[in-house]
Amino acid sequence: MTTPTIELKPSSHPLSDAERKAILANPGFGRHFTDHMVTIKWTEGRGWHDAQLTPYAPLSIDPANMTLHYAQEIFEGLKAYRRPDGSVATFRPDANARRFQSSARRLAMPELPVETFIEACDVLVQQDNAWVPEHGGEASLYLRPFMIATEVGLGVKPANEYLFLVIASPAGAYFPGGVKPVSVWLSENYVRAVPGGMGFAKTGGNYAASLLAQAEAAAKGCDQVVWLDAVEHKWVEEMGGMNLYFVYGNKIVTPELNGSLLAGVTRDTLLTLAEDLGYESVEGRISTEQWRRDTENGTLTEVFACGTAAVITPVGTVKCESGEWTQAGGEPGELTMKLRGALLDIQRGITPDKHGWMHEL
């Protein structure tokens, strides 16, 4: 695998300071994009080439582009944070780069070298540094690396050319309500992933498959859908696009990686961070029956979801066809909020990063 040098072609018309500041005052999530993007091409027989940082602009796509028809697409999400001294660092970009390679293998796409992935993110953040929100709040710059097939044709086969891109978007809170417990619907009619499928890959198809179930959850009065396993419909897998954690007093338990779950970077981080804070963290299996029983008998004290975009989000009310129950009295749990604070403090450069998770630019 070769690593091409990224050629810089900065925009001659970036947004003005005033326009950018108005956006940063209330960025929302995924609504505004910075002035630049990185693109790198891959062609069979040639490998990675034509790496460029250019002004952010629409792509021109042939109607017979293979991605539009057969969804050979993968993506990542990671964040850059402003630190107290004004410098900027990204969180565990190497972990995202390795997961991107794993997703690429599953989708029969070429693997981007880890160092190229990190360099592409670095170059974009350096160029668009002014878009990284100020230190102090929870806002950050969300980076969206992704890859699409660019071959034109309707034959069903791996494409012979691809485009890797990185775009960036200033991000405030993912859930508009702030840190407020979300209500969840246990999906018995739809599954997200099947054994041997592509549940572990970060690919658009998994998110497309989630939309109808998410709409069902909304129709049941819930904020989010919770996925169960595809075989027995009883083992808890994920919540929407996030991993789940169950708090049993001093122990936190997260569904084990069984091939149909996404190996979340935040999920992985919390396995270590919880131990640092003196808690036990384990991967295991939790059934819906156990979820309800242990909540009702008081041993399961809190449940939370985690992911890059929304960090850590408490789960409040849980609903399913057979009834409903509530975690932690519908309030954000104590350990949930402690882990959330500890993680954000490392990401924002407030507490020391003893695991080398922050990648300083």
Ligand code: COI
């Ligand atoms: C993330 O938390 O990074 C996600 O994958 C959610 C995203 C699809 C908005």
